[in-house]
Amino acid sequence: xxxxxxxxxxxxxxxxxxxxxxxxxxxxxxxxxxxxxxxxxxxxxxxxxxxxxxxxxxxxxxxxxxxxxxxxxxxxxxxxxxxxxxxxxxxxxxxxxxxxxxxxxxxxxxxxxxxxxxxxxxxxxxxxxxxxxxxxxxxxxxxxxxxxxxxxxxxxxxxxxxxxxxxxxxxxxxxxxxxxxxxxxxxxxxxxxxxxxxxxxxxxxxxxxxxxxxxxxxxxxxxxxxxxxxxxxxxxxxxxxxxxxxxxxxxxxxxxxxxxxxxxxxxxxxxxxxxxx
Ligand SMILES: C[S@@+](CC[C@H](N)C(=O)[O-])C[C@H]1O[C@@H](n2cnc3c(N)ncnc32)[C@H](O)[C@@H]1O
Numbered sequence: 001x002x003x004x005x006x007x008x009x010x011x012x013x014x015x016x017x018x019x020x021x022x023x024x025x026x027x028x029x030x031x032x033x034x035x036x037x038x039x040x041x042x043x044x045x046x047x048x049x050x051x052x053x054x055x056x057x058x059x060x061x062x063x064x065x066x067x068x069x070x071x072x073x074x075x076x077x078x079x080x081x082x083x084x085x086x087x088x089x090x091x092x093x094x095x096x097x098x099x100x101x102x103x104x105x106x107x108x109x110x111x112x113x114x115x116x117x118x119x120x121x122x123x124x125x126x127x128x129x130x131x132x133x134x135x136x137x138x139x140x141x142x143x144x145x146x147x148x149x150x151x152x153x154x155x156x157x158x159x160x161x162x163x164x165x166x167x168x169x170x171x172x173x174x175x176x177x178x179x180x181x182x183x184x185x186x187x188x189x190x191x192x193x194x195x196x197x198x199x200x201x202x203x204x205x206x207x208x209x210x211x212x213x214x215x216x217x218x219x220x221x222x223x224x225x226x227x228x229x230x231x232x233x234x235x236x237x238x239x240x241x242x243x244x245x246x247x248x249x250x251x252x253x254x255x256x257x258x259x260x261x262x263x264x265x266x267x268x269x270x271x272x273x274x275x276x277x
Contacts (some may be wrong), residue, residue, distance in 0.1 A: 032215070037141075037231045038076070043099035046077050051136065056259035057168070058083045060272070061133055064164045065089045070131040071158065073120035073151070074138035078104035078113065085113055092129075094120050121147040123154035132159060133166040137183075139241070140169065140233035143213065148236060152248040156277060165250060165275040168259070172212075172235035174269045185214060185235065198222060212236065238271055250275040 038046075057080050061070065068089035072081040075093030077100050085091040086109060093115040095101050101117060104110045118124040120134065121142050132155050142148045155165050173185040184191070185207045194201040199222040207214045211234070218229040236244075242252050253276040257268035264271055 032230050032232055037229075038097040038100050040099045041227075042229065043077065043097065043103045046100065046103065047079065050079065053259055054079060054083060057135060058087060060259045060261075061131065061166065062087050062089065064166065064274070065131045068131070069127075069129055070133065071123075071125060071129045073123065073132065073134040073155070074136075074141060075104065075113075075115060076100045076136075076138075078107060078110055080133075080135055081113065082107060082110060085109060092116075092125060092127075094118055094124060096120070121151045121154065123151070123158055125158065128158055128160045128163070130160045130163045131166065132163070133168075135166075135168040137169045137233065139167055140235055143232055143234045145212075145234070145236070145240075148234065148241075149244050149247060152241075152244040152250065152275075156248040156250050159250075159277045161277055163277055164253070165245070166272065167241065167275070168270060168272045169241075170270045171268060172237055183214060183233070183235070185209075193218070238273065241273065245275045250277055 061080070061084055065084070066089075068091070070084060070089055070091050072084075072091060072093045075081045075091075075095045076097075078085075078093070081091045081093050082104065091113055093104075093113055095104075095115055095117060096119060098117060101115050104113065104115065116124050120138070123132075134151075139148060139151065142151055152165075159165060170183050172183070174183055184205060186205070187209075188206040189204070191203040191205075192200070193203050199220075201221075202219040203216065204219055205214055205216040214233045214235060216231050216233070220227040220229065238255065245252060252273060254274040255264045256262055256272040257264040258270065259272055262268070
């Protein structure tokens with residue numbers, strides 16, 4: 001039996017093509033530049049409100065690092081990389097934002113870390129590592145599936161045999177990581193983050209399920225002024241990340257619901273995944 005297929009009319013086809021073009025370009029926020037989303041403003045205040053999971057992240061990574069060295073992708077201001085280095089293992093980093101690197105270098109011990117300014121999809125370093133890691137959802141800063149796949153492949157080529165690639169990320173659709181920002185995947189939403197007499201912070205988001213891109217903007221209104229802090233993220237479910245790992249010749253060795261080895265369950269809000277060569 002031949003199934004009959006209803007072809008969409010012209011107007012529907014044009015609308016669909018327009019939507020697809022907007023989505024398939026990878027970045028939907030008009031004028032958004034991912035290389036600026038962690039610029040001077042964000043870098044200057046990034047460490048003002050630590051996430052609170054630093055000690056347990058470092059303890060987890062320290063065990064896997066052995067004698068090192070370790071490589072952190074999207075090292076930022078060194079929130080994790082720096083205390084890991086202080087625990088006695090050499091830590092190198094890759095980071096796109098000069099402003100974030102400057103913050104890192106200004107911290108005690110920061111200048112001793114070797115940080116390459118570049119795209120973590122390329123892993124632009126020489127040498128092999130028993131531990132490569134990317135934390136705090138930073139894998140989602142790569143805005144296409146292609147870039148995320150490339151990142152896995154390049155990580156694999158820098159792992160020593162048996163080496164570990166650790167990835168920590170919020171599960172797509174979690175209302176908020178604990179503690180941390182919210183990653184709602186509603187088609188669109190506005191949430192009141194702070195409401196004070198002289199200061200209001202709104203979290204405005206739009207999710208495109210065809211590209212898995214969440215476009216978010218924090219709108220900070222205070223003293224009669226308004227600031228916008230946009231970011232785009234491409235979410236990938238753990239199963240999609242596992243397939244990327246397999247394409248890169250890695251396999252999933254362990255998956256936890258947090259840095260303390262919490263079980264990964266249907267109620268987990270994030271995952272800490274260990275891939276190995
Ligand atoms: C949420 S912060 C995490 C920083 C740090 N790992 C931490 O845990 O605090 C994300 C970082 O990813 C960096 N980043 C975003 N896209 C990147 C890319 N394609 N290559 C390298 N770094 C990138 C940003 O500049 C920012 O420093």
